[in-house]
Amino acid sequence: MTTWQLIHSDYKKYRKYGGSFIGIVFFTQGFWAIFQYRLANAVYRKIKWQPFRLVFKGLLFLWQKVIELTTGISIPASVQIGHSFYIGHFGGIFLNQDVIIGNNCNLSQNVTVGVSGLGEKRGVPIIGDNVYIAANSIVAGKIFIADGALIGACSLVTSDVAPQTTVLGVPAQVISQNGSKEYI
Structure with missing residues (x-):
């Protein structure tokens, strides 16, 4: 495009x-x-x-x-962001310069997507398509957030998230297989 x-x-x-x-x-x-x-x-x-x-x-x-x-x-x-990107609320959003975000994703306020980890695990996330990241969440490290994932409010995500999965908490844990469909 x-x-x-x-x-x-x-x-x-x-x-x-x-x-x-x-x-x-x-x-x-x-x-x-x-x-x-x-x-x-x-x-x-x-x-x-x-x-x-x-x-x-x-x-x-x-x-x-x-x-x-x-x-x-x-x-x-230098960030790579696909089409139809949406920031729902004012402020507090920080993306590392090497982050990759897919198509049709939503971010709420106070979201950080950044670098973390040690050695081979050090890096930045790759975020798939149709992902929703809710308010006050941190997504960090060399991880993959698969298509259709939903990251709940106030979550810390430092490991991969499967497709169509909802995660929540510190550290984030799977709470549902509903994903982001209703939120995007």
Whole structure:
């Protein structure tokens, strides 16, 4: 998908949850962060000629910092995020620069997806498609969150999560095989 198609898919996801054009574009901090990320990611992936790359990356990095300070949402340009990404609430969202997130995923407020572990287990998560990560959750380490998984509020996930599974707690444990279908 092109950058504009990705932005449009994100916008359609926000519309699905009941937002108007004015509300989404001018008053939804999650959409601001995603819009800025999509443009920065396009520059990160596509512009290779160093003089242009340096100038654009510098400007977009400053814009990212303004968005980060304004919204409390940090999405580095190098993160890989699929289409129809949705941040449901304001603030406290931090993604490691090496994170991979699939298509049609939702994050709530105060979610951290980052690096953890020791030795061979050190790394960042790969998150599949149709995953919902609820408020105040941490997903960390070289793990895989499979398609359709749901991570409940206030959870610490440091091991793989199977498809269509709901996990909850510290450390997160399987509580259901219902997954994210009703939440996405």
